[in-house]
Amino acid sequence: MNTEKVAEYIINWLKDYAINAKVKGFVVGVSGGIDSALTSTLCAETGLPTLCVEMPIHQAASQVSRAEEHIAQLKKRFDNVNEVRVDLTATFEDFKNVVPSIEDTAKVDLSLANTRARIRMTTLYYLAGINSALVAGTGNKVEDFGVGFYTKYGDGGVDLSPIADLMKSEVYELAAYLGVPNSIQVAQPTDGLFGDSRTDEDQIGASYDELEWAMKMQNEGKSADDFTGREQEVFKIYIRLNTINQHKMQPIPVCEIPENLK
The missing domain is CATH 3.40.50.620 (HUPs)
Known part of the structure; x- marks a missing residue:
């Protein structure tokens, strides 16, 4: 950089x-x-x-x-x-x-x-x-x-x-x-x-260096099966948190009413 x-x-x-x-x-x-x-x-x-x-x-x-x-x-x-x-x-x-x-x-x-x-x-x-x-x-x-x-x-x-x-x-x-x-x-x-x-790190279960690596691996299309040991553990931690916290990262869902109901 x-x-x-x-x-x-x-x-x-x-x-x-x-x-x-x-x-x-x-x-x-x-x-x-x-x-x-x-x-x-x-x-x-x-x-x-x-x-x-x-x-x-x-x-x-x-x-x-x-x-x-x-x-x-x-x-x-x-x-x-x-x-x-x-x-x-x-x-x-x-x-x-x-x-x-x-x-x-x-x-x-x-x-x-x-x-x-x-x-x-x-x-x-x-x-x-x-x-x-x-x-x-x-x-x-x-x-x-x-x-x-x-x-x-x-x-x-x-x-x-x-x-x-x-x-x-x-x-x-x-x-x-x-x-x-x-x-x-x-x-x-x-x-x-x-x-x-x-x-x-205590809360997440992985260091920021490890999370950066996992983020890069996700962007490259990798899955947990591509890794073993600590790398697999870290990748699973990252994917779990990335999945359950999507509600924070995505726009607030809006209930859009069909035009025929208005």
Whole structure:
């Protein structure tokens, strides 16, 4: 990948989109992870107002410190970057206290994890509204179009997706080129939605390098029978997630009424 040219292309794409949409700039949720760090840096590079938003909900101290380090670095490098911290922990707890619960803790935990992401999405759109800005998505290609590893109407609810055509390895390459803090580059990827130390790999069962390989194999028309051992295991993980998460990747189904019934 020609990192310099790719970075320039995305930055120009972001700037042109914002100008044509007649908005002032961008709002980005910054988590302390590589994807949000790259996205916020690309937005900052446009020269347009870029608001970096921290939205902790029982967040691990390491994630908070990485996010703060990154935002501080961006503000030092770019005059157009501002920040706001919205602690949503109390909001999340209030939500838990007013909704019904069930004994199936696994279902409750997953629903609450997705709720965290959706509360954050609502916050980003509030801030975008009062700042005449666009919500910039932070999903990469493997997450958005491979395994669907994001929350529908949570971190998947955005106005535009500047890095969604980049594989995770390309995200790292571009982040290094643009000077994202090393602490973020070496951190284990995590969605931080469960309030514990589980990583993306813990949840998915495969690393991003393995998922990239599986995505490539799927695009080449391969099947699980073409592989053995760990490769077959990874490919099956990828195909299962790609299949069950199609509802996130496809347009919302619309019940189209036949003309003769109208």
